[in-house]
Amino acid sequence: MATSLNPQATADIVARANALFEDLSFGTARAWKEAVPGRKVVGYMPIYVPRELIHAADMLPLGIVGGGDQLEVIHGDAYYQSYICRIPRSTIELGVSGRLDFVDGMLFPSICDVIRNLSGMWKLMFPKVYSRYFDVPQNYRDDIGGNFYINELAELRHDLGELRGKPITDDELRSSIAVYNDNRRLIRELYALRAERPWQAPAAEVYLMVRAGLLLPVEEHSALLRHYLAAARAEERPMRDNCRVVLTGMFCEQPPLNLIKSLELSGCYVVDDDLLLVTRWLTGDVEIEGDPLRNLSSAFLHHSESTAAKYEPNQKEKGQHLVRAVKRTAAEGVIFAAPSFCDPALLERPMLQHVLKEAGIPYIAFKYAENSGQMQPIREQAGTFADSIKLWSAA
Amino acid sequence: MTTVKVATPKAAARAPAKEVIKDASMLKQKEMMAAHYDRLTSAPETGAKVAATFVPGNLNELVMCFDLLNNLPEVNAIQNGLRRVSGSYVLEAEKIGHSEDVCTYVKSDIGMMAKGNIAPNGKKFPNPDVLLLSYTGCFTFMKWFELLREQYKCETIMLHTPYMGDGKITKGMIDYMVKQLREEVIPTLERVSGVKFDIDRLRENLKRSSKAEDDLVRVLQSAKAKPSPIDAYFGGIYYIGPIFGAFRGTQDAIDYYRFLREEVEDRLAKGQGPVTPDGDMGKEKYRLVVEGPPNYTSFRQFWKMFYDEGAVVVASSYTKVGGVYDFGFRHDPSKPLETLAEYCLGVYTNRSLPMRIDMLVNYINEYEADGLLINSIKSCNSFSAGQLLMMREVEKRTGKPAAFVESDLVDPRYFSAANIKNRLESYFQMIDQKRSGANAAA
Numbered sequence: 132m133a134t135s136l137n138p139q140a141t142a143d144i145v146a147r148a149n150a151l152f153e154d155l156s157f158g159t160a161r162a163w164k165e166a167v168p169g170r171k172v173v174g175y176m177p178i179y180v181p182r183e184l185i186h187a188a189d190m191l192p193l194g195i196v197g198g199g200d201q202l203e204v205i206h207g208d209a210y211y212q213s214y215i216c217r218i219p220r221s222t223i224e225l226g227v228s229g230r231l232d233f234v235d236g237m238l239f240p241s242i243c244d245v246i247r248n249l250s251g252m253w254k255l256m257f258p259k260v261y262s263r264y265f266d267v268p269q270n271y272r273d274d275i276g277g278n279f280y281i282n283e284l285a286e287l288r289h290d291l292g293e294l295r296g297k298p299i300t301d302d303e304l305r306s307s308i309a310v311y312n313d314n315r316r317l318i319r320e321l322y323a324l325r326a327e328r329p330w331q332a333p334a335a336e337v338y339l340m341v342r343a344g345l346l347l348p349v350e351e352h353s354a355l356l357r358h359y360l361a362a363a364r365a366e367e368r369p370m371r372d373n374c375r376v377v378l379t380g381m382f383c384e385q386p387p388l389n390l391i392k393s394l395e396l397s398g399c400y401v402v403d404d405d406l407l408l409v410t411r412w413l414t415g416d417v418e419i420e421g422d423p424l425r426n427l428s429s430a431f432l433h434h435s436e437s438t439a440a441k442y443e444p445n446q447k448e449k450g451q452h453l454v455r456a457v458k459r460t461a462a463e464g465v466i467f468a469a470p471s472f473c474d475p476a477l478l479e480r481p482m483l484q485h486v487l488k489e490a491g492i493p494y495i496a497f498k499y500a501e502n503s504g505q506m507q508p509i510r511e512q513a514g515t516f517a518d519s520i521k522l523w524s525a526a
Numbered sequence: 527m528t529t530v531k532v533a534t535p536k537a538a539a540r541a542p543a544k545e546v547i548k549d550a551s552m553l554k555q556k557e558m559m560a561a562h563y564d565r566l567t568s569a570p571e572t573g574a575k576v577a578a579t580f581v582p583g584n585l586n587e588l589v590m591c592f593d594l595l596n597n598l599p600e601v602n603a604i605q606n607g608l609r610r611v612s613g614s615y616v617l618e619a620e621k622i623g624h625s626e627d628v629c630t631y632v633k634s635d636i637g638m639m640a641k642g643n644i645a646p647n648g649k650k651f652p653n654p655d656v657l658l659l660s661y662t663g664c665f666t667f668m669k670w671f672e673l674l675r676e677q678y679k680c681e682t683i684m685l686h687t688p689y690m691g692d693g694k695i696t697k698g699m700i701d702y703m704v705k706q707l708r709e710e711v712i713p714t715l716e717r718v719s720g721v722k723f724d725i726d727r728l729r730e731n732l733k734r735s736s737k738a739e740d741d742l743v744r745v746l747q748s749a750k751a752k753p754s755p756i757d758a759y760f761g762g763i764y765y766i767g768p769i770f771g772a773f774r775g776t777q778d779a780i781d782y783y784r785f786l787r788e789e790v791e792d793r794l795a796k797g798q799g800p801v802t803p804d805g806d807m808g809k810e811k812y813r814l815v816v817e818g819p820p821n822y823t824s825f826r827q828f829w830k831m832f833y834d835e836g837a838v839v840v841a842s843s844y845t846k847v848g849g850v851y852d853f854g855f856r857h858d859p860s861k862p863l864e865t866l867a868e869y870c871l872g873v874y875t876n877r878s879l880p881m882r883i884d885m886l887v888n889y890i891n892e893y894e895a896d897g898l899l900i901n902s903i904k905s906c907n908s909f910s911a912g913q914l915l916m917m918r919e920v921e922k923r924t925g926k927p928a929a930f931v932e933s934d935l936v937d938p939r940y941f942s943a944a945n946i947k948n949r950l951e952s953y954f955q956m957i958d959q960k961r962s963g964a965n966a967a968a
């Protein structure tokens with residue numbers, strides 16, 4: 132792809148991201164691996180893994196977030212009861228159907244019991260693939276949770292070094308941290324642009340741009356983001372009379388792209404969301420000087436996103452991240468959208484709703500599945516919500 | 527050993543017994559539970575302070591060091607299930623905004639609160655003074671106590687147990703947990719209770735725990751005999767009550783498990799099978815291993831489907847949810863904090879899926895079972911996600927047939943008796959066929 136900043140049409144950049152998104156065989160990652168003998172790919176699931184470690188081992192971190200609405204699930208359903216969300220079954224489908232046969236390792240982060248148990252299933256079903264449950268602390272003191280996390284990081288670093296055949300050095304890690312800092316800054320810029328002028332960076336486009344980051348080498352992704360940012364700023368697009376909403380609950384199983392599009396079509400500009408959190412889990416730059424594992428740990432403990440999979444030790448802080456997101460982006464309401472059967476998102480929801488109620492922020496809620504086809508009810512609900520917000524603010 | 531017969535008109539369906547047999551152990555347990563609920567509900571008068579905590583990772587030995595009463599929301603949900611009030615509580619929770627998709631234990635608890643928080647003795651539960659979020663084996667626990675904290679606005683302590691994803695306990699895990707215990711859990715419990723921590727008191731409690739644990743293991747392992755003198759699932763649920771609840775580490779628990787062991791050994795010596803709510807079970811025809819929690823809203827009816835067919839459960843994973851003792855772990859007073867960490871790490875649902883499968887395979891072999899039955903709980907991802915693969919793996923490794931039924935813990939809407947009965951009947955037929963096939967081959 133082009134690396135200079137020649138002006139490109141937004142449509143072309145988005146088309147490229149869309150092609151990546153639609154390719155259920157991960158052709159780009161396969162090509163990356165085949166280009167140089169010995170290259171390895173390590174997959175990871177939501178919600179967060181330190182991709183710097185994989186990158187430092189010269190490997191490609193590959194985000195696996197289920198099969199979406201285009202994948203036909205043939206085998207996956209035989210592994211899960213009807214009352215379990217979709218993402219594990221479509222992920223199994225990707226595995227069983229050979230779509231992930233080029234992946235050398237899989238990481239299953241600490242997010243919920245489903246992904247946790249899937250880590251053991253993967254070990255049994257794909258015994259030749261390195262797979263690891265990646266635990267993170269729920270205690271945020273450096274000398275307690277931090278030490279535990281540094282240990283976890285060190286073990287992962289060791290394993291990845293073994294997989295490569297050469298230990299990962301501190302300097303390799305430092306330069307990977309720098310590369311990801313750059314990427315995170317660009318993502319923040321993208322989110323800021325959308326929050327400021329959502330008509331210039333529609334939610335579905337932003338989603339595709341971020342999603343590309345799960346599939347491309349980070350350096351290429353950063354270049355793609357730069358192109359998009361330049362193109363989206365340059366292109367004049369009509370502003371619609373939409374209300375501004377924050378989307379929450381979509382941190383794991385992905386909504387169909389159509390759902391995101393439907394929200395905007397029905398009158399809601401998405402100005403913030405919790406989609407694909409791995410790309411902006413760490414909310415600021417990670418320190419480069421010093422011990423890289425300690426720096427990653429410190430960022431995780433003190434500068435990372437709040438979400439349902441994380442314990443909030445302070446009752447007064449519970450849900451405030453959402454209120455802050457609303458204020459920061461001048462949003463007028465919140466849409467709770469959670470995957471069906473998603474315990475973390477659905478158990479969290481009432482607590483967040485209480486906080487919003489207290490803060491006088493309107494909200495609506497619905498559920499989806501990655502393969503939901505019918506958008507009409509969601510459009511109607513979002514449309515009514517947008518209308519009521521407009522009425523309310525006019526009053 | 528004392529045996530008392532209590533007449534119950536309802537249990538007349540099955541001849542010859544027309545009464546429920548209450549052994550000394552059952553009476554003891556009943557008495558212990560009643561006293562416990564009385565202690566809890568009279569806390570406002572006695573001034574006793576209350577810690578709420580979960581069954582897996584239940585740190586009763588530690589909680590008692592601070593004179594705190596232990597209130598376990600899962601046990602309350604079970605009681606509400608057995609007393610058939612959980613259904614209305616679940617509906618109440620859904621009415622106030624909780625999703626139909628989430629864990630029904632949580633909703634039963636929240637619904638109970640919304641409807642006045644009434645304990646099984648008819649009196650009001652006290653508000654907890656502290657929520658001890660012993661976080662092991664299930665992600666829902668964290669949300670559950672965040673939800674309770676929102677209501678009670680009380681102090682909450684997170685004790686995070688790492689998951690045994692690679693099937694082992696590392697030094698890093700133990701260090702992490704011990705440091706949490708030493709620097710966060712204990713100081714907070716001291717502050718809340720006003721009682722200074724005394725490690726010798728903890729050691730004494732742990733010593734008592736391990737004594738009761740020895741007897742519990744003897745009881746559970748008696749099921750290796752043929753016929754088995756116990757039902758290790760339906761009966762087992764009663765057996766684990768005290769040790770998984772608020773009694774581990776007490777003299778009461780030691781007494782209870784001694785009574786129980788003596789009773790079971792007596793049945794064993796006489797070659798008797800398990801006692802069911804309808805009296806002695808008839809001839810043992812099928813020996814099963816069961817994975818997954820039971821259904822509590824139709825518990826009796828569910829159990830009857832087994833004993834009517836001569837099916838006895840010889841081992842179950844559910845009776846390991848509050849601690850796995852049958853592979854050698856005992857609370858060890860010589861390393862009090864480390865042992866608590868090891869205990870939390872080792873509970874059944876904190877074990878990786880391959881470990882869970884190994885356990886079930888081991889049970890089928892060691893207890894000479896005819897196969898595996900999974901009762902998959904609709905609202906429990908911790909147990910249920912992955913069970914279909916577990917079933918296949920266990921079948922593959924043991925050559926024994928497995929079957930799958932679905933229900934819920936405390937939501938009566940998901941108990942379909944006809945469906946479950948049908949599945950069980952075909953499963954028993956499958957076992958028969960397998961046996962006659964094996965006989966023919968021999």
Ligand code: SF4
Pocket residue numbers: 216217218219242243244245246383384470472473474475476
């Ligand atoms: S969608 Fe929710 S329940 Fe399903 S795997 Fe993701 S976090 Fe877990």
Ligand code: SF4
Pocket residue numbers: 629630631632663664665666667875905906907908909935
């Ligand atoms: S999800 Fe399962 S293990 Fe967790 S609290 Fe609910 S019933 Fe218990």
